[in-house]
Amino acid sequence: MFRSLSLWIGLSLSSILVVPAVAQPAPLPLPPARSATAPTIAQDDRLIRAFGGQEGLRAMTADFMRRVLADQRIAIFFVGFDHAKIEGHLYNQFCQILNGGCVYTGRDMNIHAHMGITEADFYALVEDLQAAMTAHKVPNWAQNKLLAVLAPQARDVIAVPSKPLEPQN
Amino acid sequence: MKRVRAIAAYTLAAFLLAMVQPSPSVAQDLVQDMPQAFSGRLKLTGGVNQIEGAAGGGFTPWALIxxxxxxxxxxxxxxxxQVTLDDFTVQSFGGLIGWRNRLEISAAQQSxxxxxxxxxxxxxRGFKITQNTMGLKIRLVGDAVLDQDRLLPQIAVGAQFKSNDRGGLVRAxxxxxxxxTDYYVSATKLFLAHSTLVNLTVRSTQANQYGILGFGGLGKGRSLESEGSIAYLPRxxxxxxxxxxxxxDNLAIAKEEAAMDLFVAYAPTKNWSVTAGYADLGHIVTRSQTGLYVSVNTSF
Known part of the structure; x- marks a missing residue:
């Protein structure tokens, strides 16, 4: 038993050393630009209607933005940026994904790559979005359709390499 | 045996210490300067603990850390x-540590x-068989939650080192x-657009009834077994x-069959979940055993 135990500890240690090294792409050059936004996923207006149409989506996005700016975990990333402009980009991006008749004109998601955003920061934003959608009575199935399209953006948004864990003074 | 118990005890003690967090005012001062220290992932995306202690469903380890x-x-x-069956009661408790969403170390005791x-x-009457299980799991590739544009599941390999305290009985x-020792490979995928999680696990094992009835039998070596879970998340x-x-099915005198269960897991907060279900553990020693599965989990 203990021979196999030590074999496994050895294997696990080597995987820790090896896997992250091969799994993470080099920080430079930047990954090739994907399409500036996620694809439109709805063929009809069922999804946008689940969000209460353009009007409902606009109200939800405004609530989402308020929650993000009040969220101590991530509010710092928005300091010095034009909040109304960001909210407009978010609305257009969501609206385009939901086939709501909008076009996203903002930049590629990989502009975030050097902001030091961690995976936990990304998920904090998702939690705020889930809370806003739930508060605006968006059904769970429709929430998950939108989140499924947004989730892969984590690869463009999360900093490479990861932000160090030490306090930054 | 003693060593395994001691390791389990130290693991649990380390856990309790890790759960002691600074007071809110200190935490608020720190939060401006420090990235989040704990609980960065989304609710229920660590699964619960399966019967041998690894993150998973009720009986099956998942590739999630x-x-x-x-x-x-x-x-x-x-x-x-606790699983309360027709003739027997199975209990299990323990804990795990997940390191950087890469490595999982678990310790649990089954009785x-x-x-x-x-x-x-x-x-x-009330004779008990007790087993200690130490588990290791390594995520190899994939992210079950984030990789929504890829078919590749999250894949992990793991091992469970088991030690039963009734050697004389199980040999008899x-x-x-x-x-x-069990070895397994798990593949787990969250199909978020369909609010559905799917897991498949292949396990190489000699364990009789999870190891409760010992390991191996006459003329029988390791066998490859399949496990799976499918879960729908309506909320x-x-x-x-x-x-x-x-x-x-290694023992001539005690037939063994597949287990299955139907479950509901509810997480009223991100840190607590309760799972209840109907378990059919198949034939165990006397006859086919069914009963109620109840589990409480706390995660951070």
Whole structure:
């Protein structure tokens, strides 16, 4: 038993050393630009209607933005940026994904790559979005359709390499 | 045996210490300067603890790393489970630590109360068999939650080192050993657009009834067994689903069959979940055993 135990500890240690090294792409050059936004996923207006149409989506996005700016975990990333402009980009991006008749004109998601955003920061934003959608009575199935399209953006948004864990003074 | 117990005890102690967090005012001062230290992942995305302690469903390990730690964090979970069957009661408790969403180390103890059957077999009423399990799991590739544009699941390999305290009894039943190691590969995928999680696990094992009845039998070596789970998430705090787990049938005098269960998991907060279900564990010693599965999990 203990021979196999030590074999496994050895294997696990080597995987820790090896896997992250091969799994993470080099920080430079930047990954090739994907399409500036996620694809439109709805063929009809069922999804946008689940969000209460353009009007409902606009109200939800405004609530989402308020929650993000009040969220101590991530509010710092928005300091010095034009909040109304960001909210407009978010609305257009969501609206385009939901086939709501909008076009996203903002930049590629990989502009975030050097902001030091961690995976936990990304998920904090998702939690705020889930809370806003739930508060605006968006059904769970429709929430998950939108989140499924947004989730892969984590690869463009999360900093490479990861932000160090030490306090930054 | 003693060593395994000591390791389990130290692991649990480390956990309790890790859960002691600074007071809110200190935490608020720190939060401006420090990235989040704990619980970065989304609710229920660490699964619960399966019967042997690994992150998974009720009986099946998943490729997910337990707790809520991201690739920059350490997470953990503790659990207690009871399965009340027709003739027996199975209990399990323990905990795990997830390191950087890469490595999971778990320790758990399973006990098997023979209740009245113990008296009938001359072992004594309420005779208990106890097993300690240490688990290791390594995520190899994929992210079950984030990779929504890829078919590649999250894939992990794991091992469970088990040690049973009734060597004499299990040998008398025909088992070859009171210790054994299971190896497994798990693939887990969240199909978020369909609010559905799917897991498949292949396990190489010699364990009889999870190891409760020892390991191996006459002329039988390792066998490859399949396990699976499918869960539907109608809300962010709710999952219900189905699992199966095939098992070896090594002992001539105690037939063994596949286990399956239907479960509902509810997480009223991100840090607590309760799972309840109907379990059909197949034939165990006397006859086919069904009953109620209840488990409480805390994750950070």
């Amino acid at each position: 337990g707790g809520y730690g991201t690739k920059d964090q350490v997470g953990g979970a503790m659990f207690a489970t 098997f109360d023979t209740r009245e059957v113990g008296a009938a077999l001359g072992l004594g 039943l025909g088992a070859q050993d009171s210790q054994g 962010q705090d709710l999952a219900f689903g189905f699992e199966w787990r095939t098992k070896p």
